Structure formats: C-alpha cells, structure tokens
Amino acid sequence: MGMIFWIITIGVVCIITSVILYKPYLGIAFIIISIPFEGSIILDSVSIYPLEVILAIFVLICIYKSIVERYNYFGNMKLVYCCIPFVLCIMLSAMKSIELSLTVKEIVRWLELFLIYYLTINLINDDKKMRVILYSIFLTVAMVSIFGVINNLSNFEANLDAGHRVFFFFGNPNPFAVYVNLTIPIFFSMMMVSVFLWEQIMLGVLTGLSIIVWAFSFSKSGWLSLILAMVFVFFLTKAKKTVSLFLAILFVIFVITFLFPDIRGNFMDRVELQPVLRSLEHRAMCYPIGISMVIGDLILGIGIGNYPLLITKFVKHDFMIQHHLHSLYLQVFVETGVLGLSAFVFWLVCIVRYLVSSLKTLEKTKNCSLFIGLVVGVIVYLFNNLTDVLVVHGIHLQWGIILGLAVVLTQFRESETCQKSV
Numbered sequence: 448m449g450m451i452f453w454i455i456t457i458g459v460v461c462i463i464t465s466v467i468l469y470k471p472y473l474g475i476a477f478i479i480i481s482i483p484f485e486g487s488i489i490l491d492s493v494s495i496y497p498l499e500v501i502l503a504i505f506v507l508i509c510i511y512k513s514i515v516e517r518y519n520y521f522g523n524m525k526l527v528y529c530c531i532p533f534v535l536c537i538m539l540s541a542m543k544s545i546e547l548s549l550t551v552k553e554i555v556r557w558l559e560l561f562l563i564y565y566l567t568i569n570l571i572n573d574d575k576k577m578r579v580i581l582y583s584i585f586l587t588v589a590m591v592s593i594f595g596v597i598n599n600l601s602n603f604e605a606n607l608d609a610g611h612r613v614f615f616f617f618g619n620p621n622p623f624a625v626y627v628n629l630t631i632p633i634f635f636s637m638m639m640v641s642v643f644l645w646e647q648i649m650l651g652v653l654t655g656l657s658i659i660v661w662a663f664s665f666s667k668s669g670w671l672s673l674i675l676a677m678v679f680v681f682f683l684t685k686a687k688k689t690v691s692l693f694l695a696i697l698f699v700i701f702v703i704t705f706l707f708p709d710i711r712g713n714f715m716d717r718v719e720l721q722p723v724l725r726s727l728e729h730r731a732m733c734y735p736i737g738i739s740m741v742i743g744d745l746i747l748g749i750g751i752g753n754y755p756l757l758i759t760k761f762v763k764h765d766f767m768i769q770h771h772l773h774s775l776y777l778q779v780f781v782e783t784g785v786l787g788l789s790a791f792v793f794w795l796v797c798i799v800r801y802l803v804s805s806l807k808t809l810e811k812t813k814n815c816s817l818f819i820g821l822v823v824g825v826i827v828y829l830f831n832n833l834t835d836v837l838v839v840h841g842i843h844l845q846w847g848i849i850l851g852l853a854v855v856l857t858q859f860r861e862s863e864t865c866q867k868s869v
Contacts, residue, residue, distance in 0.1 A: 463501060467508050471520065472570040474505035475848060476583035478563065482626075482841035483591050483617070498841050502559060509566065523569045525854050529797035530561050536747075536787035543750030550752035553782075560847045567851025568858075580852065581637060584845070588630045589653040595623070595660040624669025625831045626842050627661040629824045629849065631673065636820025640813065672830035676823045730834060733772040736761050737781045748784035775832035795829065798850065805857040814856050821853035 467474040481497035509520045537557055544550035571577055617623040631654065638650040661669065739761060741748055749757055755770070762768045772778045780788040802822050809818045828846045 472576050477501050479583045480587050485841045530794045532790035533794050536783050536790045540747050540751045540783045545753050545756050553752040560843045563844050564847040564851045567848050568854050571855045592657045592660040620664040620666050621835050624664040624666035628673040632823035633820040636816045639816040668834040672827050675830050676826040680823050730773045737772050737777045741781045746784045748782045751782045771836035775836045778836050818856045824849045
C-alpha cells in the first residue's frame, strides 16, 4: 500500500508540474483546489500537505520560465512595497527565536500570503485567466459545501443532539465559516455579471447551498463578519442596489433555513445571552494575557513563533488560548511588538485605501459588481480576524488570491483608460 501511495503521489506531482509548466497561471488554480485538503489524513496515518509542494513547484517554474523565455513574471509591484516594512519586522522579531522550526513555520506562513498575492497580480492579466481562477474558487467551495451539507444531513438527528456544527475539511466551525463566507459575495457578484441563464441558475443554486452550509456552521463570528462587511461596502459604494439585493437574498435564504424547528432551536441555544457573554468573556480574557506576555518586549515582541512555548507560563488549562489569542491583530502585537503591529496596520490601511479609491473608478464599468464581491471578501477576512487567528488551513492564501484579483480588476480598468487616451 505504501509503494502504491508513493507511485500515485509522484504521478500527481508530475502531472501538476507539467500543467503549470505549460500554463503557469494554473498554479493558482491548483493552490485553490488543494486548500481544503491541507493536513488531511489518508490511509489511516499519512497526512498530506499539498500547498507547500504546489507553491514551491509554482515559484520554481515561474523563475525558470523567466530565465529561459526572458518573460518578466515578476514586474507588477502594486501594493507589494507596502508589505515590506512588516516583512522586515517579522525578520527582526525572528532574532528572538526559541525553537527554529516554529519560527520558520510562522515566517513561511506570512511569506506564502505575500507570495501568492504577488504571483496573482503578475500572472492574471486577462479576462479568460480571471474566469478560470474564479471558477476554480467557485467549484472548490461548491464541493466543500455539498460534502458539508451531506455530512450534516446524513447524521441530522445525532448532530442536533450533540450540538454539532459543520466544519467539514477544516476541523473547526469558525475557519470553515470564514472559508465559505469569503467567497459567497464573489459568487453572488459572478451571478450578477453573468449573461447566460444556465450559468446564472447554476451559480444561484450553488451560492444558496454555500449560504446554507455557512448557516449550519453556527459560527457567530462568521455570520457577523459577512453582514458587517456587506454593510460597510453598502456605505462606501454607489452601487447600493447590488449590495441591497445581496443582503435581501441572504436574509431570505437564512430565514428559510431557520424555518426548521430543530435548526432554529440549535441557533437560539447558541445566541442566548449567557453563552454569548461567556464567549465574549473568553475572548476578552486574551487581551490581558497578551499584554502580560509582551509587557517586557514592547518594541519587537516576544518573537515570531514563540507564542506556543511562552503561553504555558500564563495559561495551563485553556486549550484554545494555548493555540492562539483569538485575534490576529493581538497576536501580531504580542509576537512582533509595537513595531510589527504598526507595519501590519500600515499594510492593511494601504490595501483598504486603494480598494476604496478604486470603487469610484469602477462604479460604471461591467466589472463593478464583481469588484464589489471581491472587496467584500477582503473585508470579511479583516473583520473575522478580530475574533480569530486565520493564518491557518490555507485560508490566508485564499484571501491573498482574492485581494490579488481585486487589484487585477483595477488594473484592467487602468489599461482600458490608457488605450482610450492613446
């Protein structure tokens, strides 16, 4: 069995390498498809981690083709310079490393995010490639949603008795909810811009299915982040009819889902005042703990990757806090200090400012609805990181690709404007 597994693995790697060598931008599609399978256990004991392998192959092929074919795959630097201060802060913080493997792991996670964004804005340069990547996201999330609904409904009664929440592929309902609600606005916007009836029907059905499985996750932070993001974009853009229609459809599907009394009962149990207060208290407790950890190292923090080793001095029994501080921004502050947090916030401010300014230039174009969907996906991630640390499960890579696609759309508009001027 082991020999067969390795033969199949080598064969799959060879096929992926050949496809990326022929069409480099398809490396992004392979990364999207592999995200749900990251860390999956097969053959009882073998765990697979395809993201790092595919990303390494992808980068090496781009470098090779740049040298051999003398084609510049790395010329576009839009918003890349904004993240350099944060990368430097991470490297400075790494000087305090206690265990090299943990430090390298965290650095690689952040570099993967910046790298996939960089590759996206350089390799996606026309509408055809954009559609391939969008449909890769759509079909992957649709697959996850279908399996999630089947898994939940097949054990419906038992799941309700146990207070079960959908987290298929991801091991935890909150990352699962974020993975789905990152893309729900994009699918809706794709449905809005589609000119084919069959495509609109397919997108509508699978978008509704994604919303249902998103509701089955019973993730309060996931629900709230999507609603807040839609409201935020509603006030920023003049295309309010599109956003209002999305909110209306979301509300209708949400209501229909909760017409079932068992689901409604499960929901009411989770949003009662006492459970909500306990959840808020648990998350609020992270802030004094985080400040206690970093109080002696305010400039550069405790060191990137050192959190799992040092938290045991402050918390011994809370399993969740031993893994993260329930806020990405708090964790960045603890690990990289005031310097790192300032650089990280600077990068995020540059992103939001660029996207907001681009809304005005795209508001009367055919890509306006799609851009709004991508912007909502970007903002959903930022909101969700207030209550969780989502540099896990490849979700940060999905977000980097979505951010890259939003930037690519603005550059399509800039190139069209330049051509008209000429």
